[in-house]
Amino acid sequence: MYSFTPKFITTVREGYNFRLFKSDSVAGLTVAIVALPLSMALAIASGASPDKGLITAVFAGFLISFLGGSRVQVGGPTGAFVVVVFNVIAEHGYDGLLIATFMAGLILIAAGAFKIGRLIKFIPHPVVTGFTAGIAVIIASSQVNDFLGLSLKTIPAAFVPKWQAYLGAISSVHIATLLVGLGALFVIITLKRFAPKLPGFLIATILASVAVPMLHLPVETIGTRFPDMLTSIPMPSLPDMSWSRVAELVPSAFTIAFLAGIEALLSAVVADGMTGTRHRSNQELIAQGIANIGSVLFGGLPATGAIARTATNIKAGAKTPVAGMMHALFVLLFILVGGGLMAYVPMAALAAILFIVAWGMCEIDRFIALLRMPNSDRAVLLLTFGLTIFVDLTVAIGVGVTLAALLFMARMSETVQLDSAVPLTGDPDIHADDIDQRDDLPKGVEVFRISGPVFFGVAGELLDAMRKIGRTPKVIILRMRLVPMLDASGVTMIEEFIDQARLSGTQIILSGVQAQPREMLARIGLSADQPGISFQSDYRAALQCARELAAPDW
Secondary structure (H helix, E strand, O other), rough: HHOOOOOOHHHHHHHOOHHHHHHHHHHHHHHHHHHHHHHHHHHHHHOHHHHHHHHHHHHHHHHHHHHOOOOHHHHHHHOOHHHHHHHHHHHHHHHHHHHHHHHHHHHHHHHHOOOOOHHHHOOOHHHHHHHHHHHHHHHHHHOOHHHHHOOOOOOOOOOOHHHHHHHHHHHHOOHHHHHHHHHHHHHHHHHHHHHHOOOOOHHHHHHHHHHHHHHHOOOOOOHHHHOOOOOOOOOOOOOOOOOHHHHHHHHHHHHHHEEEHHHHHHHHHHHHHHHOOOOOOOHHHHHHHHHHHHHHHHOOOOOOEHHHHHHHHHOOOOOOHHOOOOOOHHHHHHHHHHHHHHOEHHHHHHHHHHHHHHHHHHHHHHHHHHOOHHHHHHHHHHHHHHHHHHHHHHHHHHHHHHHHHHHHHHHHHHHOEEEOOOOHHHHHHHHHHHOOOOOOOOOEEEEEEEEEOOOOOOOOOOHHHHHHOOOOOOOHHHEEEOOEEEEEEHHHHHHHHHHHHHHHOOOOEEEOOOHHHHHHHHHHHOOOOOOEEEOOOOHHHHHHHHHHOOOOOO
């Protein structure tokens, strides 16, 4: 049960004191200052009102830290969800999003309970980088209208039509809106460069919010875009769910759960690297699931671990999960005390924030580094990137992972060797199976050594070798000490090889079979008590057995 214990419980057992609380509170306040404008901007980019982002930061953020498997993870709405959430709202409405998020929460809880957390780390980096960069491009593209103040009232969802609409309306650029956006962008970039410890997002938002009314600029704000926005905490409630609605939203739910799991565990790994701690991946997934259900109860958005906010939390001095919990409480305090002030925030300033977020998500250095990798990795990266932008995020992930897996298997198949002659190495400590396998080979005996895991990508090579043997030998030795793994196809291949040998009257000796391959062979009935098969511990024993079997007829 240790792997399912929240880190908050662990820190309490270790002894929590006022010194830790002070450090965590300062870190929590720092992260809350970053999260305030960011949560609103991400909610708007997702097609929701800004209060939904703040609610998500409060309830999901608190639960992720309270129940999570990472000491310093900070959760809330993130850029990875923007595309998915926008599409779900556009197609199924906000109630549809709540249902999909609720189901995603259940999926994440199940994934953690069945210990799937460790499997998500096998998603290849070119896939993760490709779809993250693609999402960044989409987020940045979605903010062009607000940043330039174009006259467009409706904007196409697809990437190419969206830019066609922008170019068609480029003459309607609103100068005041553009200046506000550029000013916010300048403040954020300048502070990030020369005063990185200052909350650039919040400072830019405040300056823009003050400048617009003072200068009487006719710029669209949150208040003019969302006049009916809630400025308080709603009562908890469940969305209306029917079997038909649940069925149509299952794909969206799995996409949300996948993204939440991937980003949460990536963020936890980053946190481990910065703090020297080790997260509990399965408990983190369970916490993410509960947090997403909690967010739904209050009408919030999907949530996951946020890498940038988690890093900010660590740099601000966070020591325990209390820092993330305090971040959520500080955001709640803002909603209750200053929720009405959100109406004054210019949309152009939030667009500037999202441009910076998108640039950070691109991870341009990693993207360029992957472009220098072999053609297979480069193909996975560019295909995932292109499909994310031009087709669909779900399709991009599915195709990217599938292609990466196929290319990996192709590379693995190249590492598997089937040798009929192996030279002597001269090592005095050489294993019995490493001696020159054709030295003193009895007449009527053939030998092959298989090196590497035998799976369906290479399963046919042994059968091909069997067919190429001219005269059918009396005995064939299969040296398998260097085979660490057999899958179902590999076992089937060896079974077919033995069946063909039996038809030819050939005895098979399996030499140095490791535990996993031996277990797999036993599952299909291939064991030492079967006629025509012999298992020997090493090659010397196999040679001696072969001499005895071949001697009477040769």
